[in-house]
Amino acid sequence: MSAVxxxxxxxxxxxxxxxxxxxxxxxxxGGVYGVLGxxxxxxxxxxxxxxxxxxxxxxxxxxxxGPVGQVSTMRRMGSMIETPRxxxxxxxxxxxxxxxxxxxxNGDPARIEGWLARVGLTEAANRKVRGFSxxxxxxxxxxxxxxxxxELVILDEPxxxxxxxxxxxxxxxxxxxxxxxxxxxxxxxxxxxxVQRVCDRVAILNKGRLVLEGAVxxxxxxxxxxxxxxxxQAAALDLLGQKGSAEGxxxxxxxxxRAEAPAVLKALIDRGVEIEEARWVGADLESIFFTETGSVxxxxxxxxx
Amino acid sequence: MLADAYRSxxxxxxxxxxxxxxxxxFVPLIGVVFGIIGNAVLKANADKLAGEEMPPELMVAxxxxxxxxxxxxxxxxxxxxxxxxLLFLLIGAATLYTGDYRWETWxxxxxxxxxxxxxxxxxxxxxxxxxxxxxxLVAGALIEKSISAGFFSRPLTFDAGNGRIADAFAMFxxxxxxxxxxxxxxxxxxxxxxxxxAALFVPVVVSVLQALSPFALMGMGVANDAWVTFLVNxxxxxxxxxxxxRGGPDAPMAELVVRGWTSxxxxxxxxxxxxxxxxxxxxxxxx
Numbered sequence: 001m002s003a004v005x006x007x008x009x010x011x012x013x014x015x016x017x018x019x020x021x022x023x024x025x026x027x028x029x030g031g032v033y034g035v036l037g038x039x040x041x042x043x044x045x046x047x048x049x050x051x052x053x054x055x056x057x058x059x060x061x062x063x064x065x066g067p068v069g070q071v072s073t074m075r076r077m078g079s080m081i082e083t084p085r086x087x088x089x090x091x092x093x094x095x096x097x098x099x100x101x102x103x104x105x106n107g108d109p110a111r112i113e114g115w116l117a118r119v120g121l122t123e124a125a126n127r128k129v130r131g132f133s134x135x136x137x138x139x140x141x142x143x144x145x146x147x148x149x150x151e152l153v154i155l156d157e158p159x160x161x162x163x164x165x166x167x168x169x170x171x172x173x174x175x176x177x178x179x180x181x182x183x184x185x186x187x188x189x190x191x192x193x194x195v196q197r198v199c200d201r202v203a204i205l206n207k208g209r210l211v212l213e214g215a216v217x218x219x220x221x222x223x224x225x226x227x228x229x230x231x232x233q234a235a236a237l238d239l240l241g242q243k244g245s246a247e248g249x250x251x252x253x254x255x256x257x258r259a260e261a262p263a264v265l266k267a268l269i270d271r272g273v274e275i276e277e278a279r280w281v282g283a284d285l286e287s288i289f290f291t292e293t294g295s296v297x298x299x300x301x302x303x304x305x
Numbered sequence: 306m307l308a309d310a311y312r313s314x315x316x317x318x319x320x321x322x323x324x325x326x327x328x329x330x331f332v333p334l335i336g337v338v339f340g341i342i343g344n345a346v347l348k349a350n351a352d353k354l355a356g357e358e359m360p361p362e363l364m365v366a367x368x369x370x371x372x373x374x375x376x377x378x379x380x381x382x383x384x385x386x387x388x389x390x391l392l393f394l395l396i397g398a399a400t401l402y403t404g405d406y407r408w409e410t411w412x413x414x415x416x417x418x419x420x421x422x423x424x425x426x427x428x429x430x431x432x433x434x435x436x437x438x439x440x441x442l443v444a445g446a447l448i449e450k451s452i453s454a455g456f457f458s459r460p461l462t463f464d465a466g467n468g469r470i471a472d473a474f475a476m477f478x479x480x481x482x483x484x485x486x487x488x489x490x491x492x493x494x495x496x497x498x499x500x501x502x503a504a505l506f507v508p509v510v511v512s513v514l515q516a517l518s519p520f521a522l523m524g525m526g527v528a529n530d531a532w533v534t535f536l537v538n539x540x541x542x543x544x545x546x547x548x549x550x551r552g553g554p555d556a557p558m559a560e561l562v563v564r565g566w567t568s569x570x571x572x573x574x575x576x577x578x579x580x581x582x583x584x585x586x587x588x589x590x591x592x
Contacts, residue, residue: 048590051416055586071306074416081590085409089321102313102414104306144413 004029004152004184005050009059011208012045019045021208022059027201032178032185034195034216036285037205038293043188044081046205047156051079064152075103078150083160084141088130092121092140095129099144115143120169134161142173153177155187159194167191171198196220196285206293216285223283226254226261228268229276236273240264253281306418310426313414318401318430328397329438332390333445340449348456372454374447375465375473381446382476383547385439386483392509394438398488399504401431403495411589420585428485428492428577435484439477475550479569483543486569487512489576496580496587516540535564542568 005027012020020042027033035043048054049061052069066073086095093112100107116125119139124132129140138161145153158174159167175198177183189195195202196216204212212219229251230236236252237244243255256264258280268275318324347354351367359367366372384390405411415423454461487508495504515538522534535542542565548555549562557565 044590051412053412053415053590054588071417071419077416079412079416081412084413086413087317087321087404087408087410089323090317094316094320098313098316099413101316102309103417104309148417 002029003027003062005061005063005186007046007059007061010046010049010056010061011058012042012049012054013057018208020049020056020059023205023208023210025203025210025213027184027186027203029184030178030182031200032174032187032198034199034202035186035188035205036192036195036202036289037188040207041205041293042208043205044156045208047079047081047154047186047188050154051077051081053081075148076150077152077154078145078148079154079156080138080141080145080158081154081156083134083157084137084144086129086137086140089128091126091128092116092132092143093125095140096143096147100147103148105148112147115147118146118173119143120166135163135166138162138170139166142170146177150183152184152186155185157189158187159189159191167194174198192286192289193284202285204289204292212288212292219288220282220284223288224258225281225283226256226264226278227281228252228254228278230268230273231276232273235271236268239267239271239273250276307422307425307429310418310422311429314401314426314430315433317404318397318434321400324397324400324434328394328434329441332393332438333441336442337445337449337452340446341452344453344456366453366457366459369458371460371462372450374450374461374463375469377447377450378443379469379473379476379551381443381450382439382473383480383551384446385442385477386480386543390438390442391484391487391512394435394484395488395491395505395508397434397438398431398491399495399501401427401434402488402492403499403501403504406495406499407501415589421581424492424496424581424584431488432481432485435481435488439481439484443477472550472552476547479543479546479550482569482573483539486539486543486573489573489580493576493580493583496584512540530561530564532564535561535568536571539568539572542566 003026005025007023007025010020010023010025011018019040023042023046025046035046037043045054049056050063050068052074055069061068063073064076087098090098093109093116096112096115097107100112113122113125116122119142121136121139121143124136129137132140138158142155142158145155155174159170162170171194174185174187178185178200187195187199199216201215202213202219203210227247228236231250233246233250233252237246240252240254244252245255247253254261254264265275265278347363347367354367400407405414451461490508490511491504494507495501497503498507518537519529519534519541522531522537523529527533535545545557545561545565546569548557549565
């Protein structure tokens with residue numbers, strides 16, 4: 001598994017504030033990779049360093065084998081950092097033409113229309129961007145990132161400001177970029193459910209450091225638990241001891257493996273517990289996130305890094 | 306990469322109608338309009354003014370003497386760097402130099418191009434805009450003169466003798482350099498301050514102070530033709546070079562022309578180098 005991004009001891013200090021604090025991170029080539037973290041975790045700082053917008057205080061970072069900031073490397077990347085903005089007097093089509101010129105690309109009208117269609121902006125192609133909603137700006141920003149036909153795409157909050165259908169379309173687009181086009185997509189999002197649905201692997205940052213990294217399926221699968229709707233709840237909790245926890249008034253979560261489950265169920269029945277329902281529940285990314293970061297913020301507040 | 310930066314800047318500039326109007330169209334337009342109105346008023350009052358004392362050019366005009374368009378061309382080329390034109394050309398410069406801070410678009414373009422080409426692309430794009438604006442200014446001035454000639458039935462001639470065409474090109478070139486020199490202060494201020502207003506007002510304030518500097522220096526006993534006077538005020542350098550191009554009995558000594566070139570080029574190149582150096586290390590994630 002070759003690395004598309006590699007950081008070693010990467011640090012960025014703003015006075016006494018350590019936005020990144022010796023980050024060691026390896027992002028593999030291919031698939032969709034999510035970078036999560038609460039406010040101030042260092043996500044945006046990491047992205048800005050990778051794009052050469054700011055310089056690290058210490059450590060190193062390579063992108064596709066080349067040092068960060070090298071134009072030949074940067075030209076193989078597409079990016080969208082936070083809500084993109086564009087010159088307000090340009091239309092969506094003109095924005096892409098302008099960026100094509102800036103990137104030394106052929107501004108072939110058919111290709112530009114193709115990218116606008118891919119992000120759902122065909123009807124707004126000739127409208128000036130000063131009238132665009134945040135969601136439309138996001139779509140245009142994604143089109144701008146993709147029109148360069150990059151090998152690696154970095155997207156910071158790609159669904160910010162979008163309505164639910166727009167979020168679903170963006171999710172499908174991001175998956176298709178990885179699956180159909182073979183790109184590596186690295187994204188940061190505060191919508192943890194979206195990240196769980198769209199990403200293959202995630203890294204959780206906290207206070208500028210990596211606290212957890214792995215495949216989403218492994219992370220959520222390793223926290224799999226058995227949810228039992230039953231009564232009396234007290235008898236079940238007594239039997240399960242430290243492996244059990246109450247879920248409302250009529251259910252318990254049992255931290256048992258699939259191998260242990262039949263014996264546990266039999267023991268509960270023998271104790272006279274009536275089991276109405278039993279199902280396996282994977283740990284969701286949100287609970288992992290809060291456990292690993294010790295964050296008490298609402299999910300909506302977990303974004304800027 | 307410089308070509309990409311230039312191409313994209315020019316593409317965007319050509320679609321910014323506000324900048325094109327104020328920097329290219331407005332001054333020549335009001336020049337033509339006010340010139341025609343002024344001549345119409347003069348014509349209407351010709352009888353009343355017959356016995357009055359007037360400047361010689363005006364007396365020739367009112368007497369219906371011929372108008373040499375070649376001489377008018379030299380005059381117009383030397384007048385494109387006038388303060389009003391400079392002010393409006395600064396609007397275009399400030400917008401062009403600081404647009405990417407204002408619209409937060411550096412992050413879209415800076416990752417895929419070098420920082421020096423990005424700034425030089427802006428400067429080249431501005432040079433193109435300034436050239437077009439200067440040509441329109443000269444054309445406007447010639448149109449206004451031709452129409453005004455009609456008021457007094459003056460015959461139009463084109464006597465390009467005495468190297469007038471070469472003079473016109475030289476005046477055009479040095480006026481272009483003067484315009485660029487003023488806007489380079491705007492570039493430096495705009496990059497350091499990340500602000501359109503800084504790019505607009507810093508050159509205005511500095512230019513006014515420079516224009517007043519000879520008086521202050523004279524008060525300190527510094528001669529008007531001293532090196533320091535030239536080095537502080539590139540406008541004086543421009544005036545001396547322009548006088549040398551016009552020639553005649555008022556032409557300055559070669560030594561003063563050298564001082565003039567040194568000042569004008571120094572005030573053009575040093576702010577550019579400063580802006581490039583600053584931009585190289587600038588955090589572009591904060592726009």
